[in-house]
Amino acid sequence: MMNYIIGAAVMFLVFRGIKAYFKHDSGCCGSCAGCKSACSMRK
């Protein structure tokens, strides 16, 4: 019984990871301060 619970939990986490993998093309890494200083230098 526990096997199924643990197994399901793992599957959920793994699918969450796979979903995140494909969404990684968000184009932003959250490190916006870097972009800010870069922006402050744009012509």
Add this chain to the structure above:
Amino acid sequence: MALSELNIGDVKIVDKVGADVKTQRFLQNVGLMPGVGVRVVAKVGKNMIISVKNTRLAMDKTLAEAITVTEEEE
């Protein structure tokens, strides 16, 4: 004479800006154009940091050589 020939502390008036259109426009936006006063803040070789209308601009020697300046008018 060219901007690149000035020394730290010199204050002169901009005569001509010999750069491409995009660069000229940027410089205009921040205040550097013919008739405006500039002051040399720092110099490294022929690369310079100048102050124009309280804005500090860092530029390399190709641009510093392309900007000509004259004396302040009395």
Add this chain to the structure above:
Amino acid sequence: MNVEAVTAPGEEIQRARIKNIKDKKFTIALVGNPNCGKTTLFNLMTKSREYVGNWPGVTVEKKVAKLVGNDNVAVVDLPGVYSLSPFTPDERVTHDYIENENPDLVLNIIDTSLLERSLVLTHAIASHGVPMVCALNMADIARRNGIEVDTRYLESVFNCPFVQISAAKEVGIDVLLDTIAHQLVERRPARSVLPEDAPMDDVRKAVAEIAGKSAVIDDVDNFSDRLDRIVTDKWLAIPIFFLVSWRIYFLSIQVVGEITGGWAESAVEALGTLITNGFAAMGVSEMLTSLVVDGILGGAGSVIIFVPQLFVLFVLLSVLEDCGYMSRVAFVMDRIFRVFGLSGKSFIPMVVGTGCSVPGIMASRTIENKKDRLMTVVLVPFMPCSAKLPVIALFAGLMFSGHSWVAPSFYIMGVASVILGGVILKHTGFFKQEPAPFVLELSQYHLPTVKNVWESARQRTKEFIKKVTTIILAASAVIWFLQYFTPSLQVADSAEYSMLGYIGKFIAPVFAPLGFGNWQSAVSILTGFAARENVAASINILFGSESAIKAAFTQVSAYAFCAFVLLSSPCMGAVAAMKKEIGNMKDTLLAMCFQTGFAYVIALVIYQAGRLIF
């Protein structure tokens, strides 16, 4: 000249009057020069967490949010522009918005220290006759530098209120909001001295006159200037920069690592034991236990222990980026980079890339020259990003303990590779071109705001943790699966005969000349494509123990391995960012081949030469 008193810091933001506007919906448009503090104010007014900075590039983003305390008022943050003439997309968007969308009020944000150039935009907005309120931002800084502004005069010229504020210090905001509320009701149209279609030269002249009458700005040496002369000094500049970067990376990786590394590892180990015992007690199968403990915990767990180091690194990088030193670095580096055919502007994306390649690649958008920009995009991934650190730290700790020079040496390798790679690319013909002239606006040095630094570091760390608990967790599970079962889905006797083992053994020979021709290394490198942290995770899972790793590598081969991991084509996320900048898949693949080929050669040289010497 009369000066409006700047209200004392720490005031509560009362929005009494503006809260009372309930009968109608209003829109306020925020307009101002780049870096005038517009977004800071926008965040204050709307309690949003948008980042300070807009995306340079083709797509211009408009941010809209509701005003705090009153849902009927919408605030629109328009791109930073210097004027409304239709030369750039940003200007067109802003111009069209004011012209066509009829905002009820335009809030013009001005950097008080840069009054004259700011008023050019003010004049342009005023010439449209919209109701306007002007916020003289960073008024405290201007005051400190002896700049006194005659707001009454400005108000009479433009026929709109001028309010002194400091968005960063949250001072004067209540007065500003009160003024806005008043103006929303009164709707007094602004006035400009010249018509909308007057030639720019005339406008600039008129504005210069107005500015001259409103404030006396003495152009003399200030603290920033004196500091700049030191920081850009011919002899001191590079040593200063070296010192600064050394301290940053040494502090965050070495020092923090020593403090937290030990207990972080034990904590993960203890968790593993706990789960193993707990599962056994609950009757969970051995296979599932292995999946969770050996696979997920072994993989993702070996990476998550780096959170303290990365957090500190992000904090230090934020401080560096926020204080204004970076633009000086670009200026200083330009002299050197020019010798190799690059521009100093390429350097900042590289520094940003030491956090993560993705924003580093984005930061290359500030480089006007297309070929320079593309070259930077291809070279930025050579810098060690935070994802590559676990691998470097793993081997530095395991094979080179006591040699504190190893980890920092990879940063030097990164820079050297950028230069070498740049030289090579310049000779391929496509990039053969003089770099564009270098001109950069230097902002005044300022102490980074704790808020900004904290937010930035917090966000980046959060992203990292999210990455580990999703992508890396999933990848670890997949890796575990592939090394637990044979190709016929039976439990493998040992990982070597699992599916992963077969894949690895097929690829491994390629890496033999580099010193790590074993299947575990080959597979680990493959997993690095999803996220570079996976390499460290995989090495841990596949070798199983420190002694196994130590047996499979020599110091030279370990160094070569790290070099390959450092320089080869970056993770999927970075490749996606590269493709966005490069534009097409074919050239992106070419770039990846260049990077990986370069990595291969470097690792080859390191191993073969190192083998002979050591």
